[in-house]
Amino acid sequence: MSNPSLLILPGDGIGPEVMAEVRKVIDWFGAKRDMAFDVSEDLVGGCAYDAHGTPLTDETMAKAQEVDAVLLGAVGGPKYDTLDFSVKPERGLLRLRKEMDLYANLRPAQCFDALADFSSLKKDVVAGLDIMIIRELTSGVYFGEPRGVFKEGNERVGINTQRYTESEIARVARSAFELARKRDNKVCSMEKANVMESGVLWRDVVQEIHDAEYPDVELSHMYADAGAMQLTRWPKQFDVIVTDNLFGDLLSDLAAMLTGSLGMLPSASLGAPMANGRPKALYEPVHGSAPDIAGTGKANPIACILSFAMALRYSFDKGDEATRLEDAVNAVLADGLRTADLLGEDGVQPVSTAEMGDAIVAKLDASL
Amino acid sequence: MSNPSLLILPGDGIGPEVMAEVRKVIDWFGAKRDMAFDVSEDLVGGCAYDAHGTPLTDETMAKAQEVDAVLLGAVGGPKYDTLDFSVKPERGLLRLRKEMDLYANLRPAQCFDALADFSSLKKDVVAGLDIMIIRELTSGVYFGEPRGVFKEGNERVGINTQRYTESEIARVARSAFELARKRDNKVCSMEKANVMESGVLWRDVVQEIHDAEYPDVELSHMYADAGAMQLTRWPKQFDVIVTDNLFGDLLSDLAAMLTGSLGMLPSASLGAPMANGRPKALYEPVHGSAPDIAGTGKANPIACILSFAMALRYSFDKGDEATRLEDAVNAVLADGLRTADLLGEDGVQPVSTAEMGDAIVAKLDASL
Numbered sequence: 001m002s003n004p005s006l007l008i009l010p011g012d013g014i015g016p017e018v019m020a021e022v023r024k025v026i027d028w029f030g031a032k033r034d035m036a037f038d039v040s041e042d043l044v045g046g047c048a049y050d051a052h053g054t055p056l057t058d059e060t061m062a063k064a065q066e067v068d069a070v071l072l073g074a075v076g077g078p079k080y081d082t083l084d085f086s087v088k089p090e091r092g093l094l095r096l097r098k099e100m101d102l103y104a105n106l107r108p109a110q111c112f113d114a115l116a117d118f119s120s121l122k123k124d125v126v127a128g129l130d131i132m133i134i135r136e137l138t139s140g141v142y143f144g145e146p147r148g149v150f151k152e153g154n155e156r157v158g159i160n161t162q163r164y165t166e167s168e169i170a171r172v173a174r175s176a177f178e179l180a181r182k183r184d185n186k187v188c189s190m191e192k193a194n195v196m197e198s199g200v201l202w203r204d205v206v207q208e209i210h211d212a213e214y215p216d217v218e219l220s221h222m223y224a225d226a227g228a229m230q231l232t233r234w235p236k237q238f239d240v241i242v243t244d245n246l247f248g249d250l251l252s253d254l255a256a257m258l259t260g261s262l263g264m265l266p267s268a269s270l271g272a273p274m275a276n277g278r279p280k281a282l283y284e285p286v287h288g289s290a291p292d293i294a295g296t297g298k299a300n301p302i303a304c305i306l307s308f309a310m311a312l313r314y315s316f317d318k319g320d321e322a323t324r325l326e327d328a329v330n331a332v333l334a335d336g337l338r339t340a341d342l343l344g345e346d347g348v349q350p351v352s353t354a355e356m357g358d359a360i361v362a363k364l365d366a367s368l
Numbered sequence: 369m370s371n372p373s374l375l376i377l378p379g380d381g382i383g384p385e386v387m388a389e390v391r392k393v394i395d396w397f398g399a400k401r402d403m404a405f406d407v408s409e410d411l412v413g414g415c416a417y418d419a420h421g422t423p424l425t426d427e428t429m430a431k432a433q434e435v436d437a438v439l440l441g442a443v444g445g446p447k448y449d450t451l452d453f454s455v456k457p458e459r460g461l462l463r464l465r466k467e468m469d470l471y472a473n474l475r476p477a478q479c480f481d482a483l484a485d486f487s488s489l490k491k492d493v494v495a496g497l498d499i500m501i502i503r504e505l506t507s508g509v510y511f512g513e514p515r516g517v518f519k520e521g522n523e524r525v526g527i528n529t530q531r532y533t534e535s536e537i538a539r540v541a542r543s544a545f546e547l548a549r550k551r552d553n554k555v556c557s558m559e560k561a562n563v564m565e566s567g568v569l570w571r572d573v574v575q576e577i578h579d580a581e582y583p584d585v586e587l588s589h590m591y592a593d594a595g596a597m598q599l600t601r602w603p604k605q606f607d608v609i610v611t612d613n614l615f616g617d618l619l620s621d622l623a624a625m626l627t628g629s630l631g632m633l634p635s636a637s638l639g640a641p642m643a644n645g646r647p648k649a650l651y652e653p654v655h656g657s658a659p660d661i662a663g664t665g666k667a668n669p670i671a672c673i674l675s676f677a678m679a680l681r682y683s684f685d686k687g688d689e690a691t692r693l694e695d696a697v698n699a700v701l702a703d704g705l706r707t708a709d710l711l712g713e714d715g716v717q718p719v720s721t722a723e724m725g726d727a728i729v730a731k732l733d734a735s736l
């Protein structure tokens with residue numbers, strides 16, 4: 001059997017330097033855990049535009065469709081702000097999501113004990129927090145037609161359409177229930193069924209899928225505005241939250257901010273199973289390309305490294321190895337190592353991007 | 369000149385008992401500040417249904433249109449859960465908002481120093497917090513057509529339409545700029561212009577109104593998901609936030625929860641100026657009818673009393689008297705008086721709804 005394949009797209013800004021640390025981790029798993037990957041690397045975003053005049057070539061797109069998982073760094077930068085909308089760096093990422101049909105966006109919000117003080121919330125509210133928000137990513141009001149700014153009489157009208165089909169809701173609901181079974185077996189679905197018919201359908205379909213296929217999972221429903229409140233008040237009440245594209249956009253960012261350290265947060269975007277049973281998958285850190293600190297060694301590689309841990313868990317069914325990697329990150333943080341974005345405690349000297357990567361690899365060694 | 373007129377609609381659950389305390393305050397301003405109001409009282413919600421078979425009679429609706437301001441308690445309760453959608457208690461409130469065309473929903477999020485510990489956020493993050501969220505209330509995706517659950521092939525599709533006209537955006541933007549001028553002169557407008565054309569129009573129109581009519585006000589724009597993050601991270605960076613109906617629904621509740629005590633928060637819903645120059649106006653607490661504690665003396669009357677303070681400020685141009693009332697509330701809290709919803713500190717005995725109202729009136733006396 002051939003090795004599983006990974007396409008690495010470091011992208012722009014700090015993308016290449018955080019990805020260099022992920023490469024160390026990938027190499028470690030190959031050398032020490034007998035888990036070799038066939039790794040290829042390519043361009044996405046501004047650097048792809050510079051080289052080819054497009055943020056994602058057809059060749060790279062085709063490669064992404066063929067591999068077992070895509071690992072992406074970050075895209076964009078001020079250099080590309082004046083580009084036409086159609087070739088902006090972000091379009092490369094959107095094309096990947098769309099053509100791979102990555103409908104389930106997994107956004108964990110985890111608070112590392114050593115970093116609980118970084119949160120604006122009280123320590124007891126966030127310490128040990130471990131929730132997973134699943135955002136529907138390929139439909140809803142960001143994609144529905146009709147859309148646009150139109151002239152009506154003598155004024156303009158802005159229109160977008162929230163539109164969900166039963167099958168779109170059903171597949172992301174299944175993702176949530178499957179995930180919950182591997183966690184604390186609880187799903188909370190959020191919408192605004194009290195004022196939106198698309199929310200009524202969302203609630204009905206989630207309940208139907210539950211009753212027919214996942215009756216063992218604890219399911220609750222909450223209005224999205226109450227959800228925003230409850231995430232703020234006592235986030236540990238949740239295990240898995242499933243919600244639509246727009247509500248998920250806000251709630252996943254809100255949940256991320258609860259942890260206080262965006263530089264730590266990974267994400268996965270999953271689609272339908274491929275012929276080999278693995279889901280179409282793209283893994284990337286939540287943070288952006290941070291062009292202001294690119295090349296200074298200040299970037300935090302942890303979010304990107306934890307994105308690879310998600311790949312181990314969700315694409316390669318290596319949950320134990322994913323946990324090993326997450327534990328290594330935890331151990332490094334418990335030792336007090338901090339990149340520049342995590343300063344705040346008195347007298348701590350920051351380590352560089354590479355030093356953080358090396359320290360995590362050393363902890364992996366120590367785990368054997 | 370005749371007295372300004374107030375229509376009081378206590379509603380259901382704890383509505384009547386908190387409104388009874390507001391009546392004490394209204395009477396105090398009549399007796400001690402020479403500010404007599406012509407007060408009439410009527411039914412809304414479940415109690416109106418019980419009496420007349422409708423949650424709001426045409427006669428009450430007509431009265432609401434004629435008075436200078438409407439003050440509402442709360443509506444709803446389990447007794448009415450099985451009623452047809454068209455006569456549910458909430459429909460009475462929605463009819464008021466709709467027929468009075470109350471497009472600007474003012475949702476202050478203020479943290480009282482004495483209550484800062486109730487927040488899930490760190491004390492320094494919320495102590496002294498004083499922001500105002502203005503939510504567009506009569507348009508957007510909760511009202512746009514087409515809407516519904518339709519059959520398409522052999523599956524259901526849920527559809528709602530986000531729709532904003534230029535004039536709808538312009539009028540609520542003006543509300544925000546006017547308000548900012550009386551506060552810290554800063555407005556932050558939130559939308560998702562990066563992915564929604566209705567957001568692009570929102571941003572453009574807010575900027576145009578600013579440049580043409582309010583160039584003295586500091587205006588910034590933020591994506592709504594970043595707004596949710598920033599509200600959680602450091603809410604004091606904001607003064608006035610203006611946003612659409614859906615984003616405002618989530619963000620105003622999120623901001624309310626930052627303060628940690630929903631029982632304290634008032635709201636105003638304002639429409640266009642009437643012939644006398646006063647805006648159409650409805651004032652109500654953010655909390656609900658809390659049927660579980662109705663009649664037990666446990667209800668906190670402060671949110672409803674502070675709603676009357678908003679009426680003094682926004683309908684009757686008595687900002688100084690509004691501040692006097694707010695200061696009285698502050699003083700009572702600083703003395704340690706707590707209704708049952710505000711317990712948590714050791715050894716504090718709760719006061720009743722009426723005792724809280726009396727204490728606030730006593731502080732008003734002391735202010736003279």
Ligand SMILES: [Mg+2]
Binds near residue numbers: 248249250253593594
């Ligand atoms: Mg977002």
Ligand SMILES: [Mg+2]
Binds near residue numbers: 621
């Ligand atoms: Mg709400």
